[in-house]
Amino acid sequence: MATTAEYNLGDFTYPRGWFMIGLSSDATQTPLAVRFFGEDLVLYRGASGKPHLVGAYCPHMGTHLAKNTTSYVVKDGEHVQGDSIRCPYHGWRFGPDGQCDDIPYSPKAPPKRACISTKKLVERAGCLWFWYDEEGGEPDYDLPEFEGYDEPAWVNWNVRCLGELDSHPQEVIDNICDKGHLEPVHGSLNMELFENEFEGHVARQILSAGHKTLAADGGEPMTNDTWYTGPGILQSKMIGEFPSLMLIAHTPIEDGKVKVWYGLSVKVQNTEPTEEDRALAAGYEEAGVDAFAQDFEIWANKRPCLNPMMVEGDGPFDKVRIWYRQFFNPRARAGEFQKRVNGRYVVRGTNTHPWDNAA
Template sequence: MTAVHQLEKLPLQKIKAGPLPDRYARGWHCLGLAKQYADGKVHSIKAFGTKLIAFRGEDGKISVLDGYCPHMGADLSLGCVEGNTVTCAFHHWKWASDGACTEIPYAKRIPPKARLKVWPVLEQNQLLFVWNDPEGNPPDPRVEIPRINACFSDQWTDWKIVNWRIATNVRELVDNLADMAHFGPVHGQKIDYFANVFDGHVGYQMARGGHETLSDGELVADDAYFGPAYHITRMSANVGGNVLNSILLNCHVPIDQNNFELRFGVIVEKNPDLSDEENEKIADGYIELTQNAFRQDVEIWDSKTRVDNPLLCDGDGPVYQLREWYSQFYTDVENVKPVPRKIFEWRRSEGVWRQREDMPPEAESQLYQI
């Protein structure tokens, strides 16, 4: 039998893709800069297979409510903010920030069921977050978004954020956390050291190596998902002979099961020896470079197919372990099993993945301090 005939008899790996989940992940989802909702207008948000509205009332608080009036189905984002209420443009029913209907101009009695769902919100790091839980549970205080001191420091630039709508399921984005092998082909990044840690609700990545566009020398990147949808990277690069420190925001909100909105943002530490104008110019240039690098992923996500059974080789990272960690956010709380800390490490000098029992020292110090 020839070698060709032998190959013909080998089994083929067929791509399997089961039905998409019938729910959206439990956790905090970032809606962008908090200040963009403070303009006195009603903002429309497509998320979680429905429409929401966000507005800041005269009390200064941002509220997020269901976006359709239960009276006759009008889009409440067409209405206006009055005090701490939103007035529906269709029949002028008024809806308060606590979801209650407070006034119907032509009715003597407000129906007891006249209430809108209120979505829990959180403002942190100059950003607005909304809590999603298919079971309707309140936010878990153990998974609160950690504070980033740089977001409140004059020594750092303000967030510069771009929004992209990407036509695929959000899992394709989350897979990146363990997909070390794509950094070279897609981003021109030579990885010397890579580690993943899955610890409770945190999924962490540490990468060390060169980069064709973002660094003249070694690029140091520590990043983590805090929950299913909020991803932060602390990055240090050599640019033009100077160390440039930056923090990247990479967060997503599912519009539906086949589309999500990605918000990609950057802040850069200022060089004290340069003027504000010079720092802004450097920051703008570096932000454009990082955004262009991320667009390289977007182009692939927009055209790839979903694979539930990826065919992996010994050089691939812990993709299946990542997906196991990620599945907790799609499971009822009572059925979520404790997620023990799992640590995986790769070194170019060895060329193989190893599972560690102890935490790499740098990861121990960075894991919850991104």
């Protein structure tokens, strides 16, 4: 496990951007202890239905706001009141703005410095998304809309957590440009096209290739449009008889450790999906999980690659690593990194771009 400093990514330990921190179902009126970006946090859903993500420790005496099952605050159902959360130790209550709004035994108003941190949290497409910025700024790009979710003829994804990975997210990001692993790891065949494009906070891969088991006769090409929106949200659209949209999200827990989620939505032929449609979508999802597990196993059992030994045909690892650095440095410098990579890159060694006349 290597750290951000060892990859020489920039001033900040963690990247700026939108990140998944859980599923909608994870946020309930029972506060949940979570940890991301090296910080202990608490996730809960208020009476309004809105989810909240706050700092874990009460400023009074340092009690964890979620890790308790025996206090009468919890037993009496007072742990979450309205959209506020109450400390199980002395009953101090904190509103959704993080400010203490009640100390039940004190005749004095709560001191202004009695507060907990609050995080920007958005619920969309069945998931919870957190904006992280070490500079404390507002989002400088939008959270994706996630095409097809809750739309007619689409079977929504069943996002699952695949666990934790003792690997720096740089190793995960590298995959967006890694042409060379597609045949030996994933079974791609007869590759017609492999291109990368970088534009601002988006990194894209276009792949057209056959597959040893998923494509007809192993050779009929499938086309995938895959892109990162910022450093933590990957989507991949597969064009075919049943178009699908894959989601892979990874979020730093510590410097050099991430949590990973996977989901797949499928467009079917019926406006209102039938049970057969849902079974088909579930089969597609399982195949996708199996394919992603191939990457996961590689990442879990490799040493850090601080400096790739690039050869012709690999893919633009140098460009994707420059692109990634914009998120680890002050946002005022983002344009500097974008200008160094913005554009389209065609990798040699495909049928469309053979070795002797590749662009």
